[in-house]
Amino acid sequence: MNDLVLFEHPLFITDMMYARENNMVGKATYADKDVHFGNVAYMHKDVAKALLSLVPVLQEKQLKMRICDAYRPPLAHQKMVEIVPIKGFFKADYRTSNHCHGTAVDVCLTDMNGHNLLYPTEIDAYEERFQKQVSKGEFAEFQQHLQKARHDFMDAAPEALANRAFLKQLMETHGFESIPHEWWHYNLKGWAEYPVIEWE
Numbered sequence: 001m002n003d004l005v006l007f008e009h010p011l012f013i014t015d016m017m018y019a020r021e022n023n024m025v026g027k028a029t030y031a032d033k034d035v036h037f038g039n040v041a042y043m044h045k046d047v048a049k050a051l052l053s054l055v056p057v058l059q060e061k062q063l064k065m066r067i068c069d070a071y072r073p074p075l076a077h078q079k080m081v082e083i084v085p086i087k088g089f090f091k092a093d094y095r096t097s098n099h100c101h102g103t104a105v106d107v108c109l110t111d112m113n114g115h116n117l118l119y120p121t122e123i124d125a126y127e128e129r130f131q132k133q134v135s136k137g138e139f140a141e142f143q144q145h146l147q148k149a150r151h152d153f154m155d156a157a158p159e160a161l162a163n164r165a166f167l168k169q170l171m172e173t174h175g176f177e178s179i180p181h182e183w184w185h186y187n188l189k190g191w192a193e194y195p196v197i198e199w200e
């Protein structure tokens with residue numbers, strides 16, 4: 001028995017990007033037969049509690065939150081890092097990825113119709129053209145593009161910068177920590193105390 005819970009709530013959209021094909025890996029790793037996963041947002045119960053604490057703000061602001069990744073099975077992580085071996089994008093060792101501990105989420109805010117607000121990049125800085133390059137082992141342009149995923153990247157539309165800042169403020173006041181190089185990624189505060197969770 002582990003502490004994972006399946007997270008579902010009307011103000012949260014479950015859109016696990018590795019359960020679909022339009023992601024930087026270029027395949028639905030979570031749908032692989034040996035992974036036994038799918039478009040499901042599992043996470044540590046403490047993360048679920050922290051996300052639920054956002055509900056009053058989402059209601060007040062008339063926003064929803066899109067969850068593009070949460071708990072990630074270690075086997076899926078290993079497959080993903082083989083396809084995209086970019087340092088700092090996927091952790092080389094799954095044991096150091098908070099997603100494999102159930103303590104990280106990749107999120108953005110949407111309007112009530114589920115349309116993403118404007119941000120400096122897509123989640124994971126995904127673009128089809130970069131995925132095509134990466135699939136051929138060409139990483140340079142994508143790595144350049146990843147600069148735009150940083151919280152200190154300021155050369156974007158004011159609306160995109162404001163949305164990024166609002167998300168950060170929201171998450172940091174509700175139990176999460178940001179990381180400098182991915183505006184969409186949030187770790188639960190105290191993440192270091194949580195072990196890797198195997199998926200079986």
Ligand SMILES: [Zn+2]
Pocket residue numbers: 069099104105106184185186
């Ligand atoms: Zn992440």
